[in-house]
Amino acid sequence: MPDDLRYERGRKQLHQMMGEVGDQALDNIAGISPDMARYIAEFVFGDVHSRPGLDLKTREIAAVVSLVTRGGAEPQLRAHLHGALNVGCTEQEIVELMIEMAVYAGFPAALNGLYAAREIFAERAAKAAR
Amino acid sequence: MPDDLRYERGRKQLHQMMGEVGDQALDNIAGISPDMARYIAEFVFGDVHSRPGLDLKTREIAAVVSLVTRGGAEPQLRAHLHGALNVGCTEQEIVELMIEMAVYAGFPAALNGLYAAREIFAERAAKAAR
């Protein structure tokens, strides 16, 4: 597939998963490195996240879990918490994931995941209330 | 809930998720530290994994993703690959998760996840063929 088709597919997939938060993050990245932004559109969203083998909800759950386990990746965690909620996760499911992470990644990682989730939940509630 | 009920519930949950591999791992751990084995039954499986908020398949996907991201936890990764397959993941879904991990945890972590998956798939195929 030519790169421009992968790019277009990726931008659509990014928008479907992460909404305006994702579009803005990508434009932001393009301001530092247009090639990095292009790889994210083409490879991350156009190739990987467009694959049919996993539904989007599972893809976002995996992203959130990986970011909580790694730690120190708050901007990406916040973006993927939005993504997870956009594609059908409930807030309660996200809290459940954080509780499970206490077991696998330790309580400190899980608590930082919970704090990030609380902020995103509040942001979205404030926006919905407007 | 008294500890013996949590323990019983946890052992059942462990068996449902991870089968004999899980039972043996727990007995193995009890040989070093009976208290650690008890906490795994009571807390990990009796408290956390018995919670209703996430289906078992999602719980095992989260465990696998966390272990691949962390790296250096092959025995646990192998056990939870069995667990994921036991509760309904397909081999193809596990391969998809590893491909997604190339994005979030890097290609080296993803490849080590794929190598572990290949071994577990082969083990189960050999057992099924007998």
Place this chain on the structure above:
Amino acid sequence: MPDDLRYERGRKQLHQMMGEVGDQALDNIAGISPDMARYIAEFVFGDVHSRPGLDLKTREIAAVVSLVTRGGAEPQLRAHLHGALNVGCTEQEIVELMIEMAVYAGFPAALNGLYAAREIFAERAAKAAR
């Protein structure tokens, strides 16, 4: 042991180790997930930290070292620096631990530990001066 006894024991243990900082952190967590707060009281403090096999000072040293090694867990590190000082660590011992961490976790991790320690020392000095 029934959960309410574990909970009570855990809250007492938490208070003994981490003082009001710990009580507030737990109430804070309960505002996002009451169950997560309950597990921290019951399991982390009621089960694990109430065990007789290690004195509280060694327990807090281990927590601080683990958090410095992991990195990216500043809120927990700050809480456990308070904890360590509450149960008998001196400031000099904490500085020594950070110097040792340069060897095992690398200088960047050790320096972030030192910066966190400086803040906590200053906070406590300011409070003591009032």
Place this chain on the structure above:
Amino acid sequence: MPDDLRYERGRKQLHQMMGEVGDQALDNIAGISPDMARYIAEFVFGDVHSRPGLDLKTREIAAVVSLVTRGGAEPQLRAHLHGALNVGCTEQEIVELMIEMAVYAGFPAALNGLYAAREIFAERAAKAAR
């Protein structure tokens, strides 16, 4: 660029950097997941490592340093130690990198890097002696 051109460019780049060790690793990966192998050829080597902005020696130094810092990625570290030596690093430079890693990633990570380097040096010396 169409995917088949990216793939071809990537396989050439892989071979130039990592020789037969790299070709075999990729075929090995294709036996588990043909798509993962394809992404490695297309994206990792066809897109990223084919970029003109860094010479191959610096690219391999960066790969080695990242793998030593992460830890738990021995197969990839071994492959990239071969790669580094193939594209012009000397053994002494690799030892220097490991010594520097004692500072940034800690002595344990650095020592595991040195042990891996020793094995690769011995393997290549044995092969050269034949």
Place this chain on the structure above:
Amino acid sequence: MPDDLRYERGRKQLHQMMGEVGDQALDNIAGISPDMARYIAEFVFGDVHSRPGLDLKTREIAAVVSLVTRGGAEPQLRAHLHGALNVGCTEQEIVELMIEMAVYAGFPAALNGLYAAREIFAERAAKAAR
């Protein structure tokens, strides 16, 4: 070599690599732990970074890559981005390293590296414009 010669050599090496940013960071550290500051001068810069086996540009590239891979070490990453630029890296080379890190440490780590790089580039541009 006596410690005072190692210390002097280290302070010079630190200044050559990291300029005033480095001098200030060391004085800052000395305010918490004079011994830690001394070890950084003596061991990190007087012993390790004064070794002849790698040029300073490669040393700073390795430091940057290790810090991006670890994550959660922003103050050190910022200091070594200055260092890398001081000893001859171009901004474009640093962006290339971050793109390569998407492969080895994952896209989230690479993006945090890019964000830090953008800040340092802007800081230096603002200073140069004065």
Place this chain on the structure above:
Amino acid sequence: MPDDLRYERGRKQLHQMMGEVGDQALDNIAGISPDMARYIAEFVFGDVHSRPGLDLKTREIAAVVSLVTRGGAEPQLRAHLHGALNVGCTEQEIVELMIEMAVYAGFPAALNGLYAAREIFAERAAKAAR
């Protein structure tokens, strides 16, 4: 202090803490990089571990905890488990540390710590029985 005094002090300190296991590991390292071995003697043991501010038992506890948290550093963990037992830790205290690590570093890291501890305990029991 001249380097040869630091070296001598370090070798003595290493022997006191880690016994023959430590002496052999250092000779082993010297076979790959004499300078790395020298830095371990001079800096790690001659400078850091010779400092008076922490007793040797606490130093080895901190090393073990850091290595368990990091993961993927089995040779170093094994060496420091010997060290901890040599300078006065009991086996039960080490098991307690691993149980505590389930909280801070996650159950997988803690279990790998327990497995390593079991091996070292068995090795020492076998040697004592001869």
